[in-house]
Amino acid sequence: MNIKAVAEKAGVSITTVSRVLNHPESVSEKTRQQVLSVMEAMNYTPNWFARNIQSNKTDIIGLILPDIQDTANMQIAKGIEEVAHQKNCDMMLFDTEYNVKNEWECIEKMQGRQADGLILMSSLLSKQQLDTLREKKMPYVLVGKTKSTSDDNIVYTDYESASQEAVSYLIKLGHKNIAVLTGKNPEVENSEKLKGYRNALREAGIPYCPELVAEGLNNIEGGFAATGKLLDEKKKMTAIFATSDAMALGAMEKLKQMDMKVPEDVAVIGYDDLEVGAVVEPKLTTVTRPMYRMGLMAARLLFDIIEDDGEINETQQVVLRSKLKIRKSCGNKDRLIEIW
């Protein structure tokens, strides 16, 4: 089952067998066929380790993300896979469960495995850790803004401006008392969304009212609970900007239970463009991010770095635009003119 056995059985030297694999053009048609058929017969697969021990290239990239059960993450992953596949590269997958310690362990593991490069999604690493990575010459690309902005290669969407756009849209519809539902993870993401929210208010001259900010877990229950809290405290909001679709769904559910109509009584806007949003009633207006494209861009960037082999020193920041997908959960302009 090794190259020697093949060589003996085929009556040629080890080198020739090796050449059939690596430089087939340099072997006579006859010998090649002969060797190939022996390989076939013996069911021979070259030992990958022995092969790569010299080149030190693994054709493996590591994909490190906070949650493999999150569709958004896997949409990005799909984009990455597309590119990796073209480059004949395989992906190793790690789930950090939103834990820095886990993340760092995965990274060290990938270094041990001599991965060609790393893609870190929603990374929680400190600037220091990022610097260490760079020193070790491990090519990497970040996806999604991180706590510690360093001089990294990164692909992200601008949460702040997209959130601002969403809230401005609500304001344009006539809303003044706009609540915001904010999650905890990932940290940066949420704080940027909150910034965007405040920007929109400021721009419109609407005073910021901290009691209209409700924090909760970033899922359906979280949105449900946060909305409940707002309602209990008798906040008279006419619109909710949920920083995730999951929370938006929870909010709609709570409102329904309290016999409040969406969008007539309260308009709701989400973030993420989950598939569900198109199924619930009313259909959810939401901010949509180009997940798949983020994956593509991140992977291409990574392979650029890998292939340039440390030649290029400037890092690249890619900002992709989010878009507001307008559906029924905020009502529509025409009808709202009657209302307001």
Add this chain to the structure above:
Amino acid sequence: MNIKAVAEKAGVSITTVSRVLNHPESVSEKTRQQVLSVMEAMNYTPNWFARNIQSNKTDIIGLILPDIQDTANMQIAKGIEEVAHQKNCDMMLFDTEYNVKNEWECIEKMQGRQADGLILMSSLLSKQQLDTLREKKMPYVLVGKTKSTSDDNIVYTDYESASQEAVSYLIKLGHKNIAVLTGKNPEVENSEKLKGYRNALREAGIPYCPELVAEGLNNIEGGFAATGKLLDEKKKMTAIFATSDAMALGAMEKLKQMDMKVPEDVAVIGYDDLEVGAVVEPKLTTVTRPMYRMGLMAARLLFDIIEDDGEINETQQVVLRSKLKIRKSCGNKDRLIEIW
């Protein structure tokens, strides 16, 4: 950056450095500390290839599945990861896009990479291909029943009996005209669900009526379209058994558009227990499968095989039970007594 450099800098032999890594107890405390600090200083990571060239163990398992953007798949993957992590094993991820050719290519790739084992989810391989795999001594476990039942190690849930249970439940509620929405992928899965549907009818003495079977794409639009077809043809069904939640959601959407109430006019039951099902109105009654546990079981089985190293020859079939999660989309018994 190789062992030799470390050895020289530390003033010891290569062997000693190697021992510090592999049999630290056989090195004197002093030398060991000395070597370790040099490693640290030089930022040395042993070359994984060189290490494994002899042992021929990679600590990599391949995870080959039809769609990485499918939450159900990733829930299983999470279970697998849990176990793999314990075993200090990493996962390589492949997306076959429901294509046998892709699947086989991935498998061959993993063989080339000397993966320790493979987990094939919703595999489309032929019996022949499965046999080839076995001959090549590649440990593997299937998740989800396959077209070609062979004598394999496999973990699955019984679609047939679970579907039967679901349809029987509808019958018990008084329904006689029960339509079924069936997808195309994966093939076996759907045919089993259909069998279960027929079993339930037979058991209740209800004649099977082919016109109540509507096929469509296994997603929201598919369910929407299939239901539309049934409605167009004026089938007078009082219940729909959708073989996936996605189709069930599409069905509910269509019914809503046609001003038919769920569950009063038509009861709907789904399959998969997507998170969404708990958010739509009415909440979806559905068949739920223990995804995470399937992953756990599959991974454990795989590692048993790997560790037993071909000693054991009997294969194992693990069947996990699905459960019916009763919510509002079929009404509830008490109220239905009034209706029927």
Add this chain to the structure above:
DNA sequence: ATGAAAGCGCTAACAG
């Protein structure tokens, strides 16, 4: 407790 040397399976200069 340590080192010299042989070899893991493969690739690539070098020679013919």
Add this chain to the structure above:
DNA sequence: CTGTTAGCGCTTTCAT
């Protein structure tokens, strides 16, 4: 076009 030979970085006998 083919074979000989010297490594790749590491682990592991076998001595000492």
